[in-house]
Amino acid sequence: MKVIDFFCGCGGASKGFELAGFEVTLGIDFDKNAAESYQTNFPNAQFIQADIRNVKVKHVAEKVSDWKNSDLVFCACAPCQPFSSQNKQRVSSDDRRSLLSETKRFIRALRPKFIFIENVPGIQSIKLADNGPFADFLHFLNRFEYQYEYRVISSEFYGVPQQRKRLVVLARLNGQPTFPLLTHGMDNTRFATVQDYIGELPPLQAGEVDPNDSLHEAAVVEPHNIERLMHTPEGGDRRNWPAELWLQCHKNYSGHTDVYGRMRWDAPCKTLTTKCTSISNGRFGHPDTAQNRAITFREAALLQTFPKDFQFKGNRAAKSKQIGNAVPVLLAQRFAEVMWNQLHEQEDRDG
Incomplete structure (x- = not known):
């Protein structure tokens, strides 16, 4: 077959x-x-x-x-x-x-x-x-x-x-x-969760790379966005920020609250897109509040249920695009x- x-x-x-x-x-x-x-x-x-x-x-x-x-x-x-x-x-x-x-x-x-x-x-x-x-x-x-x-x-x-x-x-x-x-x-069978699939990966900070897996690489995050993440709890988003950290475009707009949000450990994540390794493009912040960053390529791939040894080629944008577009x-x-x-x-x- x-x-x-x-x-x-x-x-x-x-x-x-x-x-x-x-x-x-x-x-x-x-x-x-x-x-x-x-x-x-x-x-x-x-x-x-x-x-x-x-x-x-x-x-x-x-x-x-x-x-x-x-x-x-x-x-x-x-x-x-x-x-x-x-x-x-x-x-x-x-x-x-x-x-x-x-x-x-x-x-x-x-x-x-x-x-x-x-x-x-x-x-x-x-x-x-x-x-x-x-x-x-x-x-x-x-x-x-x-x-x-x-x-x-x-x-x-x-x-x-x-x-x-x-x-x-x-x-x-x-x-x-x-x-x-x-x-x-x-029948009371729980959904698979973010914790199930990425909970055991080594912790990283923004800009760091796992020396044992080049795809477990966290994108650099600007200092002002690090501060925003520090005010974002697990499962939270910009609604948790103090007013001075809000973007101008969000001050009179209540939609798109997933942007800059963190995932939850105990639930499935939201839909991964072709920009799923950027915090400014969806609820792609790591759920651990000690890790102020977006998810890595490896984490995104695991949430797409790829095997841990699956490889992705190309630059950062190409890798995210492949992962987000995949079945x-x-x-x-x-x-x-x-x-x-x-x-x-x-x-x-x-x-």
Whole structure:
């Protein structure tokens, strides 16, 4: 059972499928830093670094040996920015909106058994009419004998220590796909917490680096922001500051209170973004009040449930972008496990 990961980024979905027992055979992405990270972490996989619009079906087929005799799974987690609620300048002419449609020619030619799509909530509601990109993709699946289901899910219900709402689409060739059962937050099962995932990492101050892990690196924080953090309790934010520390833009504005806030130890964190290692871009302050800094790359990666030895390449901005854009590994693994079981059940029925 072989995985082809379109728009793979650094490989969050691929790692989840690998941990569930699948063979990750090919990643496709145009970003050079993501490509380097992917190839570092999946040395046995093939890779195509190119815009999907310039990749031909034959190029993919050539990279995946014996694909005709394999059960293929496609991951297709296209860039989410055109549909994100954080994007205040969404326009219908944004050419990234059509990227999901680019996978149709590969689906038509290679006929994967399963298709896994993860994106921000919003893609399904933008022009859901017949001419919308999401509706058009669903019509395509119907025409080519795929049954599908889509839901908006939140990753903390699957064991990820992060409140991260996403649209997930599952499609299955000639069969009805099944969503995994919720594993956390039900029947008194507590959510995974920030403490569970980063509580044992060595403490750091702003600007310091763990000598044993270069990705456990805390960004430099300006002195005035250090002072603000010193007035921010665990789980707190700017509302805890004395008036003289407030930013001018916040004095008559009550929204966006997560900015400059600290995480809580005993709860999942808020959604990690592409700037998740900066305190000025969300509730990304470390929960320990003795550590006046933002979370590190390693801490962010662990909260995205990457393994502790996963590597990220590129400069600071590139690393944060890869981590924030990734599919949480554990979330992908939960969906992959369901696909694995369905494939084996089908094989058993077929004898």
